[in-house]
Amino acid sequence: MNDYLEAWDRRLRTAGFRITPQRQLVLEAVTHLQHATPEEILEEVKITASGVNLSTVYRTLEVLEQVGLVTHAHIGHGAPTYHVVDDAPHIHLVCSRCRKVESINGDAFAKYANSLETENGFVVNISHVALHGLCKKCANEGNVVTDHDH
Amino acid sequence: MNDYLEAWDRRLRTAGFRITPQRQLVLEAVTHLQHATPEEILEEVKITASGVNLSTVYRTLEVLEQVGLVTHAHIGHGAPTYHVVDDAPHIHLVCSRCRKVESINGDAFAKYANSLETENGFVVNISHVALHGLCKKCANEGNVVTDHDH
DNA sequence: GTATATGCAAAGGGTTTGCACGGTT
């Protein structure tokens, strides 16, 4: 583990939140699943604690995000996906045609983000970035960028 | 005007779609409003044709996007915003704290996008890009990246 | 003991869909 997870409870406490089994389980589920929607997180949590409610998952994710333990990105049409903040910084490439999602190293993007910060003062949340377009395979097959996506 | 708008009806026709008043009005509304949600587009369209239905706007936007006349980006929590494709390429910076949206020139981003294409084969739809983070003002004021946003 | 967190159920926003009618080709 690492500082983030060792100290998850301290993070919550120092921000004035209470420690509950639900919060622990949701955080563990996000950590374990890597990129999961609230619904998927609920299913994971229910394996251990079947009584947990979806609205609790939503409220918990909001809290965990507030204290910086998790973040989310918008991939695909529907629900956002959550992941723990200390994952290796990465960005998401979402194919508008085949819907496949790739996670790629965020270092190159970070350079662009830094120039943005220097020139515009805007600080990008890199973990949140999802770029839409055509993956290698689809770009080679077709040409019209349909992009019905998300 | 320009090629895109002069030929909007040909674009549709050659793709096998029919020309209808609704499609013309929706395209005009998107052009005029610049970054508008389906709901906002409907209101604009209704000024001229009060009988038009929301579902028609959705279906029409899908068609217009398929033939490459419009595209959309995800800004804020809720509905996506649509804009015409021949707008000067730009990307959106969405502040997670104050919710303000800036549109900035997309040239610098395009360089990063090109490197992505070279190295990963992924072709980014630049008009679709929305980067989330903290705007200059909010970055200077606070520090915790809350990012409740969408 | 008190304030916060949870479960439940209902409501809400945004989007999609089935169907019959009307309009474009």
Place this chain on the structure above:
DNA sequence: AACCGTGCAAACCCTTTGCATATAC
């Protein structure tokens, strides 16, 4: 005349909210 596009209404998914109960502190 044939087919596509539209309006309408219902259904759908995802998310939020009010309230009473339970729980962490």
